Amino acid sequence: MKFTISAILALATLTLAAPRPQNDNRPVPTGACCVANTSLKQDVCNVNGQTGRCVPSAANGCGAQLTCIEDSRLTCDANTLERGRPLCRLTGENIA
Numbered sequence: 001m002k003f004t005i006s007a008i009l010a011l012a013t014l015t016l017a018a019p020r021p022q023n024d025n026r027p028v029p030t031g032a033c034c035v036a037n038t039s040l041k042q043d044v045c046n047v048n049g050q051t052g053r054c055v056p057s058a059a060n061g062c063g064a065q066l067t068c069i070e071d072s073r074l075t076c077d078a079n080t081l082e083r084g085r086p087l088c089r090l091t092g093e094n095i096a
Contacts, residue, residue, distance in 0.1 A: 029054065033062035041066060042085040057090045 022028055022044040029035050029045040034054035039045070043054040045068035053074060054066040069090050076088040 029068055032060035032068055034066040034068050036065045039066050040083055042083045042088065053085075053088050055089055057093060059090055 023039070026038055026040070026043060027035055029039055029043070030047070032047055034043065034045055039054045041054060041056065043066075045052050045054050047068040047070055050070040050072065052068045052070045055069050055074070057067040057069060059069065060067045067090075069088075073091055074088040075091045076086040078086045080087040082088075
């Protein structure tokens with residue numbers, strides 16, 4: 001009986017500790033531009049060795065694609081959610 005309870009608790013702990021997809025199974029973009037027709041606003045991305053978010057911006061010349069902006073260059077509004085995450089935009093650009 002003790003073994004069964006211990007095994008169940010161990011499995012539950014592993015399940016909770018397992019990494020979850022950051023973008024609901026969409027790819028995590030790497031580079032200045034997010035994935036066209038796939039990435040959504042506020043998806044997690046990686047650029048210049050840092051984590052960031054996919055946001056609308058003309059900063060990197062991505063055209064109609066969302067731009068991956070480093071977290072350190074973002075201004076976020078924790079009171080406004082976009083796709084379940086705080087609304088973030090490139091610092092100096094309007095949050096809208």
